[in-house]
Amino acid sequence: MWDFPLFPDQASTNAPKLDALMLFELGVLVFFTMAILLFVLAFCVRYRRGNAADRSHPPTHSKAMEAVWIVIPAILSVVMYAWSTRLFFDLYEAPADATQIDVVGKQWMWYVQHSQGRSETNELHVPLGRPMKLNMTSQDVLHSFYIPAFRIKQDVLPGRYTSLWFEPTKVGVYNLFCAEYCGTNHSLMIGKVHVMEPADYEAWLSEKGVGPSQAEEGGRLFVQHHCAGCHRGSQTVQAPRLEGVYGKPVPIQDGKDVHFVTADDRYIRDSILLPKDQVVAGYEPIMPSFKDQISETDLLKIIAYIKSIANGETSQ
Ligand code: HEC
Ligand SMILES: [Cu+2]
The missing domain is CATH 1.10.760.10 (Cytochrome c-like domain)
Structure with missing residues (x-):
């Protein structure tokens, strides 16, 4: 629908919702900017020096006008607040049935671990039409995980877990960026998100043979670090x-x-x-x-x- 080159693809369930709010706010902004500009120009012309416009009875105040400029902006800001708060929850509260993928940011790459066992760097493979939750942390400094086509971005912090979720709606390859300056090679901390048909995703997961799952490897580490003892x-x-x-x-x-x-x-x-x-x-x-x-x-x-x-x- 948005075949507009300034827009990144809309490839998640939340992308059209975010764009709708953005366009609404942009519309309000353009409308009032143009209206004010128009009045400025009109008054400049009308009351320019030498023009014989009537200047005898300038109005001092108008209750009706005051009411208008209090009520309209008040309604508009309540609408924007309610709409964006609702959307914020949609964007940041993962559905309970979302599948978790772990992500670790480090200077200067993204490490991705799927629970089935396969891991990858600077790439993220996900199935179409399923809610996915990213559980993210950093091994060194602040990074930020950003997928424009999904309209999601979240800081990734050392010593903490932050999360993001999305449900892809379009098969394709999309950009992944680090959006927080994180040192010399920050600009190279980029990658690709591959949205695949669920069957292709399953095949991809076991492409390199079915290894131990993430939890099984964890069990091995649990013994290796003497936790089990x-x-x-x-x-x-x-x-x-x-x-x-x-x-x-x-x-x-x-x-x-x-x-x-x-x-x-x-x-x-x-x-x-x-x-x-x-x-x-x-x-x-x-x-x-x-x-x-x-x-x-x-x-x-x-x-x-x-x-x-x-x-x-x-x-x-
Ligand atoms: C020397 C024995 C010992 C080793 C080794 C050990 N732990 Fe513990 N762990 C304990 C004790 C005792 C407690 C309870 C007291 C506490 O909270 O510190 C505990 C608490 C915990 C808890 C909180 C449990 C709860 O019921 O809330 C977790 C989780 C945990 N350990 C994980 C690990 C992991 C993972 C490892 C290995 C990397 C490990 N432990 C190694 C003795 C050990
Ligand atoms: Cu970074």
Whole structure:
């Protein structure tokens, strides 16, 4: 519909919604700018020096006019506020059934990890017509993940998980940019998004053979970093079992009190890197910190593993 060269493709469910709001606001802006310009020009001509226009009874005030310039802008700003707030939630609240893909930004590339096991750099393959959620973090500095054709952009921060979601509506190849200046080669931190038919996407996922899934690799790292030694029911060390922890409230010792936090990605990540900050009630703070020992990508794998055993399934 928008075959207008200034516009990037509209390739997600949210793209037309964002463009509609943008065009509405642009329309309001153009309308008032033109109206004011017109009056300026008209008065310049009419009251120019030497013109015999009537200047005898300049009006001092008009209640009707005041009402107009209060009521119209007030209505317009409420409409813009309500519309854009509604849209903001659509853009940033992923549907519950969205499939997660992990993304790590680093100087100067994007690393993408699919839960089925395949990973890629500076490319993102996604299926058509399915809601996808990106769970993103940075290994070094601030980056920003930007796909113009999907109308989505989100800062990617070290030490935190931020997310984006989209549902692709058009098969094709689209641009991916880092939109936050992040050092010398910032301008090369670019990539391609490939929207594929679901069947092609499935084929692509297993193109290089079916390897271990992200969670299975996480399980391997869980043993390799000796997490399993403490967390899989050792006799000598008292550590909580991690089966079923993910997504549940966890009691945290807080001086003499106990408060609850939800075991989400951020909590698991902090538990591994800063175990002394949040000690599970009833346990000694003996867990060593794994800060600077586990990469961001491996942390995401371990989290995927802990998530995978959330429903009571155990592995090994
Ligand atoms: C020396 C034993 C030990 C090792 C090794 C260890 N942990 Fe722990 N872990 C604990 C103990 C004890 C606790 C509970 C006290 C606390 O919160 O610090 C804990 C807490 C946790 C929690 C919070 C659990 C909850 O119920 O909320 C997570 C998640 C966790 N560990 C993950 C890991 C991962 C992943 C590794 C490996 C990278 C690891 N641990 C290695 C002993 C250990
Ligand atoms: Cu960057």
